[in-house]
Amino acid sequence: MPSSDPRYSQSHAAFARAKTLMPGGVNSPARAFGAVGGEPLFIDRAEGQWLWDIDGNRYLDYIGSWGPMILGHGHPVVVEALAAAVLRGTSFGAPTEGESELAQLIVDCVPSVERVRLVNSGTEATMSAIRLARGYTGRPRIVKFAGNYHGHVDSLLVAAGSAAATLAVPNSPGVTPGTAADTIVLHYNDAEALEEAFANHGPEIAAVIFEPVCGNMGVVVPTPAFLEALTNLPRENGALLVCDEVMTGFRLALGGAQERLGLEPDLTTLGKIVGGGLPVGAYGGRSEIMAKVLPEGPVFQAGTLSGNPLATAAGCATLRTLRENPPYEKLEKLSARLEKGLVDAAKSAGAPHVVQRMGSMVTLFFHDSPVRSWSEAAECDTARFGRYFWEMLDRGVYLPCSQYEALFISAAHTEADIDATVAAAKEAIAASA
Known part of the structure; x- marks a missing residue:
């Protein structure tokens, strides 16, 4: 203006x-x-x-x-749930049943998620999922795609090098070359580049993280060949597939883009709709992978306000409404x-x-x-x-x-x-x- x-x-x-x-x-x-x-x-x-x-x-x-x-702004079911939650208290720093209820809804809705950890944002979800993938596989490198935004995590806030399958370079001051060195950036929808990356670096790749439908370079849809490569190459090479559904989760279908596209990722990151408009993120996947997260396993991740009672109330109200009245x-x-x-x-x-x-x-x-x-x-x-x-x-x-x-x-x-x-x-x- x-x-x-x-x-x-x-x-x-x-x-x-x-x-x-x-x-x-x-x-x-x-x-x-x-x-x-x-x-x-x-x-x-x-x-x-x-x-x-x-x-x-x-x-x-x-x-x-x-x-x-x-659901639109100020949906009455969400507002009512928030009003009731405020009266009970805004934060406890202790477990609540609301956390389990939201976790159960996520597990029920997203086919690939067997167990889940709640965090405060999509960025926290992707950061934690990447750390977990590295901890689970014992490998250092991550593959991502140019134009896919996964939050402002140092290792993912990087740009492509001079060739399609080169290691990444920082694209923000404050991101060190050492942090970026373990990230490989490829072109989205380029199945051949993904195959080349695994041929060159396969034993070192912990995970491939991607947006199943892009929304941060405008709406870009994956090709069948690209989806096939994502489905097969990580599994064949002992790496994990991390589906970033912070934007698409519960929006494109109740089970997200992975339901709509027939994907079965190892880990999924969620945000936005999962909190019904309040700050919530989540990451989840197969039970044996999630078992590596502290305190059950050795991979550290924590948060004072994770599973905040207001956020879980809004998230539960939203997901219940989406499930009951799609x-x-x-x-x-x-x-x-x-x-x-x-x-x-x-x-x-x-x-x-x-x-x-x-x-x-x-x-x-x-x-x-x-x-x-x-x-x-x-x-x-x-x-x-x-x-x-x-x-x-x-x-x-x-x-x-x-x-x-x-x-x-x-x-x-x-x-x-x-x-x-x-x-x-x-x-x-x-x-x-």
Whole structure:
């Protein structure tokens, strides 16, 4: 937003204050709107599919707190569970039955998970899963894929070297070359590169970690050949397959992307929806692997607020609702309607485009061919996306503030909301040229 725009004057003042108190004025970089220019909106409240900023402007929300709000904001079942939990106490530092209830729901819903450990975030989940994979196999190296984001863990916050199957290099100050040296970065959807990595480094590879459906380079879906390589190569070489479902868990199906795609990973990481909008993460897998975690085994992992009673209450209420009243058929129909509408809108404006979707995750890429990897995503017209973002915001539609983030549809959205969004997109895409 322009700092002089009177529609956002209170957000402008709030951002000016925040910048004096926090780096960049935010507590997570994506919130700063750096990828689209301008200044971020400060949100006052949310309900269902709607957001209101502190200037009183209302928006259709397609971020959903970056994924967790699959039921919509302020779902009454979740609010009621939280209210009851607050009255019992906010933190005990001791076991509660709520932790076991949430763990049981995860085990019941996710086919590959036999035992689980609760943590506080998706980053903690992936960090812990990587440590466990190394501790279980006794091997040092990890394979990841460019464009897959697994949180700000040092060993995973790395970029590819000069060739597809080279060891990684740090892509953030503070990540040491030694930390990055045990991570191999490959291209997503490149089965041959994965085969080459195992041929060159197989006895040293502890695990392959991947997003079963990408959402942090926009929505990118794995090819059948890539899925086959992921299924077979780690197992054949004594490595573990770690499925990062922080974003896709409980969203693409009750059992996550692995249910939808027929995957059987050794370890799974979860976040976002598993906490119903509160800070929760989890990692789990086969019993014999999880038995290596302290205090049952030697692999250390701990957290004072892990399994916090408020977070487990919200998570249990959300997962119970998803299991008892599954929204997935509705989400599929709404998302397909939006996908078609965005394609039609881009065609009518003559814009280079491809719309990629899996379930209720959607991305409109300003690109003239399918996006299958980070190198192809990086070819998108990000400047045009920035203009499109602001044109949509001016029309009351709040999208992710980056070409490389998926938008999320919630069970609170309606067909009328989708149609209004498509109508706005027709104008916004044309105006963004």
